[in-house]
Amino acid sequence: MSVITTERQGDVLVITSDNPPVNALGAAVRQGLEAGIKEGVADPSIKAMVITCAGRTFFAGADITEFGKPMQEPGLPTLIEMIEAADKPVVAAIHGTALGGGCEVALGCHYRIAVPSAKIGTPEVKLGLLPGAGGTQRIPRIAGVKLALEMTAKGDPIPVKVAQAAGLIDRLAGEDSLLADAIAFAREVADTRPLPIASQKTATPDPDAVAAFKKENARRFRGFDAPAANIACVEKAADGSSFAEGIAFERQEFMKLMMGVQSAAQRHIFFAERQAAKIDDVPADTKLRDIKRVGVIGAGTMGGGISMNFLSAGIPVTIVEMQQDALDRGTGVMRKNYEGSAAKGRIKPEAVDQAMGLLTPTLSLDDLADCDLIIEAVYENMDVKKELFGKLDAIAKPGAILASNTSYLNVDEIASATKRPEDVVGMHFFSPANVMKLLEVVRGAKTAKDVLATVMALGKKIRKVPVVSGVCPGFIGNRMLSQRQIAANEMLMQGATPQQIDKVHVDFGMPMGPFQMSDLAGVDIGWHRDPTRIESIRDALAAEGRWGQKKNAGFYDYDEKRQPSPSPRVAEIIEEFRAKSGNEKRDISDEEIVERTLYPMVNEGAKILAEGMAQRASDIDVVWIYGYGWPVYRGGPMFWANTEGLSKIVAGLEKHGYEVAPLLKEKAEKGERFA
């Protein structure tokens, strides 16, 4: 059965694509569209054509799985030129998300009609690419330079009403009558001549808009290759060049990006993120438990942030605290966060009360009896957790899921405090929990498969990226992070400075380095609180009250605007420690810092894989992209290791005296890569 079918509706030919799940413009779709257009053009009784898609969406882009493989004709640019050159009007009927190549096909059509709920966009930049089938040349010609910059260099889809106002969409259809309205529209314009052709329009130069756009987004685009290429193509469309010259430039820039490491990394993460949602031994059709109400224990920073995720998804939350003032403080912070988002226009004003209206604060654990999922976010202490889970075991209804937000404690031991370990799972959120996208789902030895499947699906529903981790200290992310922190502290003792080490990480593309991160999280996190016991530089800082940003002093000094500056006092403390430790002070190169902070992370990643604590290497990459700000254009630690070269990493680890993980050594020796 061809993925493309054609059907006559009187004098209108309807060309329908049915290529689930998202009508990706793979070879068969392109070939079918080509045949459909040829059929319509050749048949004298056909006055106009409509291109439409079955299923949940109009074409969501080129088929990304075809990238890097030999291209089958017709290519997308050729197909779109053919549509545009047709001597009868072609109408694109859009629903769902017309993205990338799908948006470009629509712009190659003479007219576009869409349902009000549809979106249109060119997200290629999120794959390290640009719209390579004429999008960078047709969008500015229709909608102007400003919107073209937004659409191409940022990649976020726009609602069709905004697109209509900009001339990208000609008409809105009824939400449930797209095809009928499209056929009527096609019939209405059947005799219109000349046909409106985007490539024949001209774009007005707007150098001020380009300059302002670059300035506004400099920080956002830092490290990425693709945004600048998108901007250059849009500029080309409006600098008086012909359409053909613009297309040639677009193709050249597209191929440069396609061949680059950044796009390979970003495409890797596109699929890795979707792969992470799948659990190898849990069938996709596993029946999920119903989650109608969620209980959260602890209204502190984590408990409040966790609750907001569910409230924002329309799921009622019962939140428990020990003291009334702590409860009031916690719910107050949640309301303030919502009001802040409303003030910034991120949510509608009425959404504040809608969300807070779903919240039930209480001082009694018993009020959790009707919850389908209970998540604890209390103090990180095993005895405290076990005592609490023992109580929950008595309170929670049968079938309720009991989850711990612990960031490193043993979930199996916590589960052993209940008679229902199969209902216990770890749900490790990252601070701020209402913002950070990563959710480490910690699978206990006895965690039931439907509990896992339910939590993974719920994770997606609250707009998180859930990744499964086994039970081990620090799970996937923190376990690898601790290797970096250990190495970073060692190098302080040998002559490096916090600012030097942090700069290497920021230049690498991380949002911040190890010491800036410690200052943000709090130097006192996990500190033994005994100011007389000074066994590390961190102990010395904590003992002096240098707890980080919250104290305007940590590894850095901070001004009233929280701007960090190197601290003479910290330099003294480090010097005292180094002298006491007998370490020789020496120059440490930036290259050595990369080797000693990132290679051990890869090494630990290989151990995590070998132990089965992560299902696949790409899961580790997803953890670091969404939990720790690893630059997406480097694809995550394991993908990066492949580009760095596993043999080089093994050599670097051995040079610095590390025991190399057997899996890493084996792959390096065999010339293999992490999948």
Ligand code: T1G
């Ligand atoms: N190609 C191949 N597979 C795709 C795909 C695509 N474009 N889009 C989605 N899939 C698969 C995906 O891997 C998953 O597979 C399933 O479809 C459902 O996706 C020349 C060069 C459309 C908003 O960047 O943003 O056009 O895991 O889980 O949450 O200029 O998919 O089930 O096996 O994401 O409902 C530009 C990419 C391409 C859009 C739907 N287009 N897709 O989200 O479902 S480059 C994009 C999305 C291009 C031209 C250039 C989202 C979605 P599986 P899903 P969803």
